[in-house]
Amino acid sequence: MGVLPSFLLKRLTAPEFDVAGVVVDANGTGFKEGDEVFGWIPIFQNISTGQGALSQYTRVAAADIVLRPKNVTPTEAAGFSIAGLAxxxxxxxxxxxxxxxxxxxxxxxxxxxxxxxxxxxxxxxxxxxxxxxxxxxxxxxxxxxxxxxxxxxxxxxxxxxxxxxxxxxxxxxxxxxxxxxxxxxxxxxxxxxxxxxxxxxxxxxxxxxxxxxxxxxxxxxxxxxxxxxIQVKSSQEDLKGFAKLVEEGKIRPVVDSVYAFEDAPKAYERLGTSRATGKVVVKVDPTVA
Incomplete structure (x- = not known):
């Protein structure tokens, strides 16, 4: 937001890339409805399609998500993908x-x-x-x-x-x-x-x-x-490798702070301080752990 010209930011797109959630429509992929997953939306996909993580429902490519390890919560897993893959x-x-x-x-x-x-x-x-x-x-x-x-x-x-x-x-x-x-x-x-x-x-x-x-x-x-x-590339194999280390307890979440969906602007304020230790997470569903 501090780099792109303002006219580019007026396009109606959902922001952000890291995501964790529950599959509601597997669309014929290897996943099934109800699967708890985490992953990401590559930046060029966000730019070209408008798909983003900061939304109540979002679309992601099946190759960019994996099953969430049971030893972490959805909120913790929401900050894994880009930083973890990098x-x-x-x-x-x-x-x-x-x-x-x-x-x-x-x-x-x-x-x-x-x-x-x-x-x-x-x-x-x-x-x-x-x-x-x-x-x-x-x-x-x-x-x-x-x-x-x-x-x-x-x-x-x-x-x-x-x-x-x-x-x-x-x-x-x-x-x-x-x-x-x-x-x-x-x-x-x-x-x-x-x-x-x-x-x-x-x-x-x-x-x-x-x-x-x-x-x-x-x-x-x-x-x-x-x-x-280093430029992060889409790789389900790498995402699975990262998830395996999480499942084995060798990687733990690094969450700085958590904000409600309606308080998303406050999350950006936190990012703007450059003092966040770990990931800043926005919880879209208030009932999720």
């Missing part, structure tokens, strides 16, 4: 993490970061994570072995000074920073064959980011480390 696909498909490796999660209190910590721990990795001091216990409670307070000094300076040994196999930037400093200095803390993953640059400094991360060749001081932008 973390799952980043660490397993691109990071290819293995037991015994070392992973750094920048933005450990964000929704993606919170899931990333849990997924990395579930795979047997040693996990370090950054957040502000007030979120240290939250991040450690998710499984982080090492905590770094990014407010004490620029994070890249702290990591360089720490002389990390062994260096991280995966550095996952989940806060969407535009500042290229973390990548530019990553040779000091990222293994030569490691990978720097990012959910995507946001904010100011586009030119600096493009030059230092995407375009600058190594002979001009470019970083000799692999960088990858």
């Amino acid at each position: 973390a799952y696909q980043a660490l397993l498909e691109f990071g290819k993490i293995e037991a015994g490796q070392s992973v750094f999660i920048n933005g450990g209190s964000t929704a993606v970061g919170s899931f990333a910590i849990q997924i990395a721990k579930a795979k047997g990795a040693h996990v370090a994570a950054s957040a502000s001091a007030k979120n240290e216990q939250y991040v450690r409670g998710l499984g982080a072995d090492t905590f770094v307070d990014y407010t004490k000094a620029p994070l890249h300076e702290q990591l360089v000074a720490a002389n990390v040994t062994p260096k991280y196999d995966v550095f996952f930037e989940t806060a969407g920073l535009m500042d290229p400093a973390l990548f530019v200095h990553s040779a000091a803390y990222l293994a030569p064959k490691g990978i720097f993953l990012s959910v995507g640059p946001q904010g100011s400094g586009v030119a600096s980011f493009a030059w230092n991360v995407l375009l600058r060749p190594s002979f001009l001081g470019g970083v000799k480390r692999k960088w990858k932008l």
Whole structure:
């Protein structure tokens, strides 16, 4: 809402992408009426069809939902899909993490970061994570072995000074920073064959980011480390893999706050503070747990 021109926002579409609910019309798919599911509506589908999650009834592709694990409530599962898939696909498909490796999660209190910590721990990795001091216990409670307070000094300076040994196999930037400093200095803390993953640059400094991360060749001081932008893709297999970890108790929900359907504007106000720890959920049906 803070990026698109206002005239584009006047189109009558239902907003939001993550969803949890009950199937009322299976439409000949492998699901049946009454199935309790969670999933998501891909952003391009939302734009082209107007389908959205913030509605009393919505349509989703069968390939984008899975059965909800019984050990979580619909409200808890409502915040799983996009953040969970981003973390799952980043660490397993691109990071290819293995037991015994070392992973750094920048933005450990964000929704993606919170899931990333849990997924990395579930795979047997040693996990370090950054957040502000007030979120240290939250991040450690998710499984982080090492905590770094990014407010004490620029994070890249702290990591360089720490002389990390062994260096991280995966550095996952989940806060969407535009500042290229973390990548530019990553040779000091990222293994030569490691990978720097990012959910995507946001904010100011586009030119600096493009030059230092995407375009600058190594002979001009470019970083000799692999960088990858993470874009969530539709994959029922990945969604099932994520759900299995939830069912096994290796991933728990990360819900910041819950709002009634009629209070949806207050949910956006909460998001606007940039202080949400985990997901902000809107409960369409007040009777649902």
